[in-house]
Amino acid sequence: MPIFQEKARILKNQRVAQGVWEMRLQAPQIASAAYPGQFAMFRVRDELSPLLRRPFSFSRLNTADGTFDILYKVVGQGTRIMSALSAGDYLDILGPLGRGFRLPPKHAREIWFLAGGIGIAPFFGLLDMLRQHEIGFNITLFYGAATGEELVRCEFFEQNNCTVNICTDDGTCGFHGFITDSVERTCTLTSVPDYFYSCGPHPMQQRVMEWAKCNNLQGQMSMETMMACGVGVCLGCSISKNFFAGEQKIETGYLRVCREGPVFTIGDRT
Ligand SMILES: Cc1cc2nc3c(=O)[nH]c(=O)nc-3n(C[C@H](O)[C@H](O)[C@H](O)COP(=O)(O)OP(=O)(O)OC[C@H]3O[C@@H](n4cnc5c(N)ncnc54)[C@H](O)[C@@H]3O)c2cc1C
Ligand code: FES
Incomplete structure (x- = not known):
């Protein structure tokens, strides 16, 4: 799947609940290639700090308009900077990323x-x-x-x-x-x-x-980890996975949340 880097124009950025903001961005290439459950990495400003991009899931995709929305909670430096941005500002965004x-x-x-x-x-x-x-x-x-x-x-x-x-x-x-x-x-x-x-x-x-295992249920889970690169290179987002032969565990390996996830089918990780 192609990954795009776009200068996305902010169309709106508003508080929608206590500590939670919604941002709509115009980024036609990313919006048309993305599907739900995937995410994008946001460079929150054109300065050295904060150095790393921040990951956010797509909340809604509008391919016809070339726009997408995110919902974000203000928890630290990066999200505080984002919450101060206005319609007409631009953000450097990399995406779509991961498996949705x-x-x-x-x-x-x-x-x-x-x-x-x-x-x-x-x-x-x-x-x-x-x-x-x-x-x-x-x-x-x-x-x-x-x-x-x-x-x-x-x-x-x-x-x-x-x-x-x-x-x-x-x-x-x-x-x-x-x-x-x-x-x-x-x-x-x-x-x-x-x-x-x-x-x-x-x-x-x-x-x-645990609930899914006890009740023998099938599903998909979107996992969150800290991420540095978002594109599978730094291994900073790895989580462990056990491999089984029948009932017997034969090996423990690792999955990168940013590449093999963030959405895992129950069974991928057990
Ligand atoms: C694949 C993925 C999708 C995500 N989607 C969303 C989303 O749709 N909306 C949203 O609000 N957040 C989402 N997050 C979490 C979001 O990326 C972090 O909250 C954000 O990067 C924090 O940046 P900050 O600079 O404001 O906080 P920082 O100053 O970097 O950290 C402040 C606090 O937030 C915690 N934090 C930082 N990064 C994460 C993280 N990845 N997960 C949990 N806690 C974290 C830190 O431990 C610290 O306590 C997602 C994370 C991942 C990995
Ligand atoms: S964040 Fe770098 S490999 Fe996943």
């Missing part, structure tokens, strides 16, 4: 989306992709945040016929507790997904992996 979401298997009808915090970002584009394929999926979103004010655009999923289950750590909205508690409670013999997609912080993803 794949369609579910044909038999899958009940599909669950599990999104923790800013891990909601790639689900907007994923939902667009599944709806474009016009398959009669029943989609249930489990979306967890620290507090109600951090929730982003839940109405998008409701308007697109998803069942939406909100969870907050402080109980200000929806189920009081972690998303993984809500998922485990809902997953019973009578309510079990045929397939799931998951994106969120590392501890959540660990529990999702």
